[in-house]
Amino acid sequence: MTVIVVGAGLGGLRAAESLRGQGFEVMVIGDEPHLPYNRPPLSKESLKGGVEVEGLHFRRKHDDIDWRLGAAATGCSLDQRAVYVDDAKYPFEGLVIASGIRPRHLPVPGPQPPVLRTADDALRLRERLTPGTRLLVVGAGFIGCEVAATARQLGCEVMVTAFDAEPMIRPLGAELGAAMKAHHEAHGVEFRLGVGVAEFHEDGATLADGTRLTADVVIEAVGSVPNVEWLHGNDLDLTDGVLADNLLQVAGTDAPVVAVGDIARYPNPRFDDVPRRIEHWNLPTETGKRAGQTLGSLLRGEIPEGDFRPMPAFWSDQYDLGLQSYGQPALGTAVLVDGEWSGDCIVEYVRGDEVIGVVGVNRTKDLMRYRQDIGSA
Amino acid sequence: MKITVDMDKCQHYGQCTFEAPTVFALNDDGKLEYQGEVDDSLADQVEAAADVCPMQAIEIAP
Ligand SMILES: Cc1cc2nc3c(=O)[nH]c(=O)nc-3n(C[C@H](O)[C@H](O)[C@H](O)COP(=O)(O)OP(=O)(O)OC[C@H]3O[C@@H](n4cnc5c(N)ncnc54)[C@H](O)[C@@H]3O)c2cc1C
Numbered sequence: 298m299t300v301i302v303v304g305a306g307l308g309g310l311r312a313a314e315s316l317r318g319q320g321f322e323v324m325v326i327g328d329e330p331h332l333p334y335n336r337p338p339l340s341k342e343s344l345k346g347g348v349e350v351e352g353l354h355f356r357r358k359h360d361d362i363d364w365r366l367g368a369a370a371t372g373c374s375l376d377q378r379a380v381y382v383d384d385a386k387y388p389f390e391g392l393v394i395a396s397g398i399r400p401r402h403l404p405v406p407g408p409q410p411p412v413l414r415t416a417d418d419a420l421r422l423r424e425r426l427t428p429g430t431r432l433l434v435v436g437a438g439f440i441g442c443e444v445a446a447t448a449r450q451l452g453c454e455v456m457v458t459a460f461d462a463e464p465m466i467r468p469l470g471a472e473l474g475a476a477m478k479a480h481h482e483a484h485g486v487e488f489r490l491g492v493g494v495a496e497f498h499e500d501g502a503t504l505a506d507g508t509r510l511t512a513d514v515v516i517e518a519v520g521s522v523p524n525v526e527w528l529h530g531n532d533l534d535l536t537d538g539v540l541a542d543n544l545l546q547v548a549g550t551d552a553p554v555v556a557v558g559d560i561a562r563y564p565n566p567r568f569d570d571v572p573r574r575i576e577h578w579n580l581p582t583e584t585g586k587r588a589g590q591t592l593g594s595l596l597r598g599e600i601p602e603g604d605f606r607p608m609p610a611f612w613s614d615q616y617d618l619g620l621q622s623y624g625q626p627a628l629g630t631a632v633l634v635d636g637e638w639s640g641d642c643i644v645e646y647v648r649g650d651e652v653i654g655v656v657g658v659n660r661t662k663d664l665m666r667y668r669q670d671i672g673s674a
Numbered sequence: 675m676k677i678t679v680d681m682d683k684c685q686h687y688g689q690c691t692f693e694a695p696t697v698f699a700l701n702d703d704g705k706l707e708y709q710g711e712v713d714d715s716l717a718d719q720v721e722a723a724a725d726v727c728p729m730q731a732i733e734i735a736p
């Protein structure tokens with residue numbers, strides 16, 4: 298029996314390995330020219346030191362998976378059990394949706410700035426981050442802030458602008474966001490926050506309040522769009538990714554289909570029964586392995602069993618600061634439990650009487666104790 | 675099986691310690707310590723640890 302995996306990222310790799318390990322024939326269709334590689338260094342160590350995709354490849358446990366790289370799935374028929382790459386038709390018994398997300402662009406006039414998602418994006422950006430270059434980062438989420446920190450370390454002049462009032466405010470809350478902003482400012486980054494971009498220019502941007510910012514390089518890091526277009530026409534729920542159940546089986550179809558990684562929207566009973574899409578690096582591995590089991594069961598005519606309660610985990614390196622997060626801080630209210638907002642600290646995120654997330658700044662080891670309390674209700 | 679962690683890559687995040695707690699641990703200074711050689715019965719745990727390492731710093735040899 299043949300399984301097709303669409304998307305040759307981390308989630309696709311883990312699902313492919315799980316299914317190959319169960320004896321299925323596995324073909325992976327991926328639009329990037331590269332075998333799966335690790336993305337987080339693209340805004341951190343690699344962007345600083347030089348991007349070499351060879352050094353970022355994941356180790357692979359099977360040499361008999363059929364990799365079709367540089368080929369984008371353009372369509373899919375679940376009724377016919379086939380994926381299309383332009384005119385070519387690839388039949389399957391089981392399907393893994395692993396096509397991830399792409400960076401969003403702001404719907405404003407002017408030339409579209411570059412973004413950072415792939416190794417090729419990082420290579421192009423790296424070439425332009427020479428000492429003295431004026432960089433304008435649009436978006437103050439994790440990727441925007443990491444690029445800002447790396448660019449400062451490369452000797453660029455850096456300005457960050459965002460609609461949000463503080464950097465990383467949604468995942469971290471206002472207090473820790475403000476503290477991170479102060480760290481960046483101490484390293485020479487300037488901020489224009491709480492105002493949107495009205496227009497892009499070749500040499501910068503105009504903000505909604507009329508401020509004109511000039512820069513040699515602009516980079517846009519304002520969130521993501523799930524890569525679902527190739528699934529259209531199958532009556533799936535594609536509002537914000539692909540809706541799946543707790544065991545990653547895609548909802549709304551009888552075909553054996555699972556979704557993994559950044560594109561999957563599924564409930565996690567560790568927290569509640571609300572399906573959510575979470576872009577954290579550890580989840581493609583967790584969902585890939587679990588979805589592999591689920592699809593294997595379906596293809597063997599068994600009912601998938603179990604309870605999937607992954608712990609979302611995130612980290613971010615900015616200057617000498619190591620942030621680590623467990624759970625879903627974005628769903629709770631921040632409470633400082635150790636240290637100072639402005640320095641090394643541990644912050645819990647509370648919803649009702651439940652601790653739903655924890656973030657540590659330079660507190661890796663202490664954080665481990667807090668991890669076990671999260672979402673245990 | 676033999677385990678090597680590339681200490682130039684390792685950022686001491688400790689993700690490996692959750693998957694294979696008897697093999698990997700953070701010491702009092704928060705630095706990673708690990709066993710270089712373990713029984714094959716731990717293979718699944720060690721594989722899982724290598725998979726979850728954000729820096730992909732863990733290498734395994736038979
Ligand atoms: C610069 C950067 C820094 C990050 N840093 C961190 C971090 O510090 N910590 C953290 O927790 N997370 C981080 N992340 C997020 C983390 O990397 C992602 O959660 C993870 O890569 C998601 O894996 P995935 O397999 O779901 O998706 P992806 O890795 O995006 O894989 C999907 C693949 O499918 C391909 N594809 C899309 N459409 C098609 C199609 N139609 N046909 C064929 N192929 C297709 C895509 O091109 C891509 O190669 C970072 C991400 C980026 C970009």
Ligand code: SF4
Nearest residue numbers: 684685687688690727
């Ligand atoms: S998970 Fe990787 S980076 Fe983290 S402590 Fe273990 S080996 Fe080091």
